Amino acid sequence: MTPARTPTGAAPTRGRRPGRSTGDDREVAILATAERLLRERPFGDISIDDLARGAGISRPTFYFYFPSKDAVLLTLLDRVTEEANAAAGDALVRLAEDPRARWRELIARFHATFGGHRDVVLACAQVRGTNAEVRRLWAEVLERWVRAVEAAIEGERARGAAPDGLPARDLAIALNSMNERVWYATFAGDGPAVAERDVVDVLLDVWLTAIYRTTTPPSL
Amino acid sequence: MTPARTPTGAAPTRGRRPGRSTGDDREVAILATAERLLRERPFGDISIDDLARGAGISRPTFYFYFPSKDAVLLTLLDRVTEEANAAAGDALVRLAEDPRARWRELIARFHATFGGHRDVVLACAQVRGTNAEVRRLWAEVLERWVRAVEAAIEGERARGAAPDGLPARDLAIALNSMNERVWYATFAGDGPAVAERDVVDVLLDVWLTAIYRTTTPPSL
């Protein structure tokens, strides 16, 4: 696996061969094709041949750029999670100035990012069951967010704004998990789901009550 | 699809042919094989041939009993959800006598049922992404639980034990979604997860604070 053809570039990102120049266009074309096809049908119904033809290359050539279909999705997921991390940014600093507004900002930004790439997010959720690599990456990303939320909760408890209760980490896991599943249902549109218009406020309310026991936590 | 070979029995359950007598053993054998294999490897790594050989029949013969591999899992899921429904039972009646204990009972019973069939539950979660039938069944089941919780929340608000706030349905969706995802992580063991020992109490706390704004809601 991952023959690492060229020791040219820096770190070989995500099993993708670190091509030089000509190949870059093709790699981009494959990713663009994947995003386009994902808009019209589920990931499982897209074959490597579809991806290759869409990028104007043959199937064997596809393997020069990506080791598998899943690796393409992984690259797409990488982008989304990076964007989400950037969007989340500093929403949790100076939480004390206006806790409700800050938490809402955090949730709304994630919502906007995921909503903007719902096809990729949905495809990843589907593949997570069968692909260990996607599972691992998602677990990493989630762990990062859980830690950030855990620290924020502990900060709020330390300043007396939030009461003690569950271990902050467990609470952070539960709340992040809720968001993930609720967003999934909202974007997928199958099964019981919160309307997209309301979802941020619904999630926010549960977060605030779980953390503060009130929907109007105190500022400084 | 679903040729409906024999118009013998009543409603043909879940695409499974309504066999008469000899075939019943084989059908049971297939289901048992599926459960056994699921204990040792993921659903995607189990082929129809594995299922057939495990039940002592050939692959074509498998198709006499089930229209696909997924249909086997669907039958297994049916059992689990029926068991869960039975276990949940009357936990939400007379909620007012001891709300905390009742809610805990509900969550604990679901936890016990799912934990007792974690392989099936995990497999379904994985397949849900690719199989519309599983998705539909799960959506149905979830809808039922959401409605029950929604009604319970409204009951608690009516008697003045729980404050108004989010639409009860949205809250019920969010809480049920949280449980699903948190259990999944706990049983799967990948990514950030709550320890199995603690998971019921963690979920309970979030439910109580979201519904009542306190972890010690008032009795009658």
Place this chain on the structure above:
DNA sequence: GACACCAGTCAACACCCTGTCGAGTGGAAT
């Protein structure tokens, strides 16, 4: 007892998808 019927069974086939191998090809570097 011969016959028809049918649930149940499977070898063989057609098909699709994945991943690999080996033989190219063309442009840049020596």
Place this chain on the structure above:
DNA sequence: ATTCCACTCGACAGGGTGTTGACTGGTGTC
């Protein structure tokens, strides 16, 4: 002019799914 290598693809091997059509043996019927 030659070498080298990123890049390309035809052809193959392998494995999974779903279907077809022929066969078998038990049961009920006349």
